[in-house]
Amino acid sequence: MDFSSFDVRKYRVLPVRQGYGEWVHSYEQTVEDEMDLRLLESIETVSWPGIRSAVDLACGTGRTGVWLRRQGVQAFDGVDITPEMLARAQDKGVYRTLYQADITDTGLDAGNYDLAIEALADEHLADLAPLYREAARLTSPEGTFVLVGYHPHFLMQGIITHFHRADGEAVAIESYVHLLSDHVKAAHAAGWTLAEMDEGIIDEAWLAKKPKWAQYRNRPVSFAMVWQKQTER
Numbered sequence: 001m002d003f004s005s006f007d008v009r010k011y012r013v014l015p016v017r018q019g020y021g022e023w024v025h026s027y028e029q030t031v032e033d034e035m036d037l038r039l040l041e042s043i044e045t046v047s048w049p050g051i052r053s054a055v056d057l058a059c060g061t062g063r064t065g066v067w068l069r070r071q072g073v074q075a076f077d078g079v080d081i082t083p084e085m086l087a088r089a090q091d092k093g094v095y096r097t098l099y100q101a102d103i104t105d106t107g108l109d110a111g112n113y114d115l116a117i118e119a120l121a122d123e124h125l126a127d128l129a130p131l132y133r134e135a136a137r138l139t140s141p142e143g144t145f146v147l148v149g150y151h152p153h154f155l156m157q158g159i160i161t162h163f164h165r166a167d168g169e170a171v172a173i174e175s176y177v178h179l180l181s182d183h184v185k186a187a188h189a190a191g192w193t194l195a196e197m198d199e200g201i202i203d204e205a206w207l208a209k210k211p212k213w214a215q216y217r218n219r220p221v222s223f224a225m226v227w228q229k230q231t232e233r
């Protein structure tokens with residue numbers, strides 16, 4: 001679903017590459033670890049040190065890569081469409097190789113990774129099916145796909161992914177609303193089975209960092225899904 005029917009703030013909307021090309025300057029100061037890293041920390045069905053090779057889809061500035069390195073993931077590549085974000089990821093020095101490509105059609109070889117991971121980018125895709133198919137293509141037959149997303153409930157309150165320009169103007173980045181059932185349908189069609197799921201809510205830890213979100217207390221703001229390949233039994 002297009003975000004426009006939920007829009008209450010009416011910010012100017014930028015295409016993805018232009019938006020992140022600008023946001024890169026303040027991105028890491030504005031994205032809270034509560035959104036994604038806290039959910040990743042709680043995942044129980046992935047043995048991170050056992051992952052020999054992973055691909056970080058929509059790696060952005062490399063926040064996820066730094067986290068993967070801390071968990072002991074042995075080697076990982078990053079893919080992103082925005083060169084300015086990739087340059088910051090390169091500076092982190094944790095990725096084996098970085099590729100500028102669309103996460104729905106990376107052009108990378110099939111079956112090379114134990115794990116694909118994608119954080120905080122699915123809302124920028126008009127259709128989820130190509131992402132789940134590409135993650136399935138990139139991973140081995142025993143592969144895992146971890147997806148962390150901005151929660152559709154939060155988007156539907158009218159809060160689109162946005163940032164503030166140096167002059168203070170709030171600008172949004174092209175976004176779409178995907179119901180959690182849209183994820184399940186797209187994942188099943190690509191051969192994935194749900195192994196684990198969690199949702200992050202606006203709780204006291206969040207409010208300590210963002211007191212102005214008190215009105216959103218207890219609302220779900222992000223979610224994590226761990227998908228595994230369906231295997232013959």
Ligand SMILES: C[S@@+](CC[C@H](N)C(=O)[O-])C[C@H]1O[C@@H](n2cnc3c(N)ncnc32)[C@H](O)[C@@H]1O
Binds near residue numbers: 059121125
């Ligand atoms: C909110 S950032 C998330 C970055 C990183 N995963 C993190 O958690 O900090 C979203 C990223 O998705 C990338 N992106 C959005 N749509 C994309 C696409 N179709 N293909 C590749 N990258 C995409 C943007 O360039 C941006 O770097």
